[in-house]
Amino acid sequence: xxxRIKGWLLIAAAGMAAYFLLSHHIIFYGREASVVQNVYLLNxxxxxxxxxxxxxxQKKPEAxxxxxxxxxxGIGELLVExxxxxxxxxxxxxxxxx
Numbered sequence: 001x002x003x004r005i006k007g008w009l010l011i012a013a014a015g016m017a018a019y020f021l022l023s024h025h026i027i028f029y030g031r032e033a034s035v036v037q038n039v040y041l042l043n044x045x046x047x048x049x050x051x052x053x054x055x056x057x058q059k060k061p062e063a064x065x066x067x068x069x070x071x072x073x074g075i076g077e078l079l080v081e082x083x084x085x086x087x088x089x090x091x092x093x094x095x096x097x098x
Contacts (some may be wrong), residue, residue: 022047025073029056029082042073061085065093 023044030037050069061079065071076090085093 019047021052022049025051025070025075026053027056027075027078028054040078042070042075042078044069045072056082056084061089062093065090066097068097071097 025042
């Protein structure tokens with residue numbers, strides 16, 4: 001009986017982990033020489049595995065905001081928060097790629 005419960009708990013944990021990966025973008029950002037990476041989570045608009053793990057390292061804001069899934073999830077606000085782009089520049093790029 002105990003092993004059956006453990007099996008069901010493992011299946012439930014695997015399902016929750018899969019759902020988490022399907023429903024979130026995991027964004028990595030760190031300075032060039034830094035070993036430590038900051039991790040940010042953005043909710044996806046649809047369940048999928050597109051751009052689940054995404055690094056901002058050495059990417060231009062234009063290249064990041066071209067990606068529709070990330071743009072819809074709100075990566076523009078994160079770029080402004082991280083001071084990678086200004087609010088007017090973010091608005092201009094979002095309107096350009098709509």
